[in-house]
Amino acid sequence: MSGKLRVRVDQDKCQGHARCKSLAPELFDLDDFGNAHEVGDGTVPAGLEDKAWLAHSNCPEIAIDVTEE
């Protein structure tokens, strides 16, 4: 039940809206062009699960996958 979440930004879909970085800066970062990628291996630290889902549900390009391990 207490599976860890992992986030991943689909690089083909991301267009750099930067909503994820704004909502969950602990989980996402931007490159020099403003396109997003997950921080580290995308593992979501305990307590940040809501932010992961929030980033997922606000991405206009539906570029963020959240998976449960």
Place this chain on the structure above:
Amino acid sequence: MSDSVNAMTEHPPVSDWVHDFDHTDPRWTENPFPIWDELRAECPVVHTKRFLGCYLPTTYQAVKEIAYDTEHFSSRRVVVRDMRPEITASAPPITSDPPEHKPAKQFLLPPFTPDAMKKLEPRVRAICNELIDEFIADGKCDAAARYTRHIPVRAIAHMLGIPEQDGDLFIKWIHEILELGIKDDDALMRAVREMTGYFAAQLEQRKQQPTDDLISTLMNARDKDGQPLSDNHVLGSLRLLLIAGIDTTWSALGSSLWHLAKTPADRQRLIAEPELMPTAIEELLRAYAPVTMAREVMKETVISGCPVKPGNMVLLSFPAANRDPAVFPDADKVLIDRKENRHAAFGLGIHRCVGSNLARMEMTVAIEEWLKRIPDFRLDPAGRVSWSEGTVRGPRQLPMLFGNAG
């Protein structure tokens, strides 16, 4: 010289929105939301014979399908107008299709990242306060003419490295291109010529004396073969930054202040709970998205079950998509704490607005500074709010009273 007045055509009033829509009709200008709702209930894609033939996707899904489909829909014309003259002045990357689009956009992205905007933020905050200083003692102002209009102009001028005082010139060109230009080809061409001449002189100056600003950044950019961009490319991109960066944010900002003026509960909540600002900005962007783009149909296809034929334009209404109740519960309500908000105010797909981070910063700062200095304000009942005509929607007159004035 041609006579620009004679070149204008008046449009007959609309009686059948579903088969004969017209986004320049005064009722659309005043309040488009019920029209979009009516059209959406009828069909995901409607058509008009006006503008030499034009489609309007009315649902989020249909807008998205078109925005993602660069094979059937070209960006070479991004404004729906009465005429379709030869394409002479492009503005890459907004008027580019793949494969030219991506390299043209890459040059513009680094100066507009959120981090780059943080560096610009103090100047924008100062601009806002300089403007407020000019009218706060009057107890009232036309917020569209004296506040929201000047913030994006001065901010982009600051970034480009041109005098902020030249803003009035930019405002004139943009009015001629985006509003008059829908029906008046001469006004549009004249404004494009003047603007191009202005920037060509700026390029020449920098060839003599390089500077550290966005114009120089573009002049110093190199393509993948190590070659500099042509002057024409740089001029096109500068035209784009000016056209796209000014009316749009002026409009979004004006609509936001208009909403807050007539909705004291939201205003008071935003002052009491400033941490709501990010969701409030996104919600205001959703509900009052200013920008409708356009595409030209290049090949026959089907969108949301509706056949779409070449020779027609498409009015790509991100604002209508943002009001689709199938995607946004209570789509017609402004909920400043809306948590899930995949709005399309800055477009969808490869043409995502390059200035979205700038626009968000400007809106946030301009509303924060206004609320700090003028926490209590309302629409002036003696005045009239007027809205722009065309594809960038926002208030052009916004008379306000402050505190207990009036």
